[in-house]
Amino acid sequence: MNVNETASYPSPAKSSSGGSSSGLSADFTTFLKMLTVQMQNQDPMNPIESSDYAVQLATFSGVEQQVRSNQLLEALAAQFSLVGMSQLAGWVGQEARAAADVWYSGMPVTLAPNPVANADSAVLVVKDQTGAVVSREGIPVSTELYQWFGGDAAGNPLPEGRYSLSLESVRAGEVIQTDPMEYYGRVIEARGGAGGVRLVFAGGIEVLASDITALRAPPS
Incomplete structure (x- = not known):
């Protein structure tokens, strides 16, 4: 050999x-x-x-x-x-802030607006699951938390369901920027997957853990 x-x-x-x-x-x-x-x-x-x-x-x-x-x-x-x-198991039951769809059930939703600094007005735009605008609501030009009560363009309560929220920053009557609206949602589940860990809000709305910008205990 x-x-x-x-x-x-x-x-x-x-x-x-x-x-x-x-x-x-x-x-x-x-x-x-x-x-x-x-x-x-x-x-x-x-x-x-x-x-x-x-x-x-x-x-x-x-x-x-x-x-x-x-x-x-x-x-x-x-x-x-x-x-x-x-570690993420400790998030369950807490309120996490993220820019995601909202499940409206008739209860107020706490929004975290962030309008452009030089805007002179701000508008909350609400769309249903079909993408149709169901409400346009003027809100303060402020980063203070804002309670959204889920009314439509006529002021009537919206039906329970999934909605997308965005914020228009307006100056001199023109929209200068549109951003997804962040809000606080109650975490009901932490779920692992190929795309990373996801937190689940009410209505089955899933948000990547990396997209969470704040976490707080639910108001008593």
Whole structure:
């Protein structure tokens, strides 16, 4: 057997794909056995250089260490995910602020407007699930919290359902900027997923945890 024949035995990377430490140990034992057979059957007139053995051993060891490192990183990532979810569990029952759709149930909704600094008036625009505007309501040009009571253009209560809110900043009668309206919603669930952790508000409205801008205890 010459040195070129050593490439015919199974790749350690493939045999380690299972990701278990026992699998790695078995692969390493198999590698040593094959290396021993290779030494026993080498051509006495053309023996394999010791440096070639060292290269083979170092290569396998490097692959083994890389697999172990990957396993460690995966374990750490899983633990960090669990820590994140346990921390977010404390958010359930709290009120989180975000720019998202609102589920209106007849109760006032606390808004957190942020009009443009040089605006001389501000308008709350309310749209239903079809995208139709159902209300335009003038509100103070202020960042103070504002209670929205859910009236339509005629002042009648809106039916229960999902609505989108936006804020128009107006100067000299012209809209200079339109922004999503932030509001405080009660968190009823924290849910993990491929896109990240999501908080669920009333009505099944989901908001990414990274989009939450403030958190507070519900008013007593």
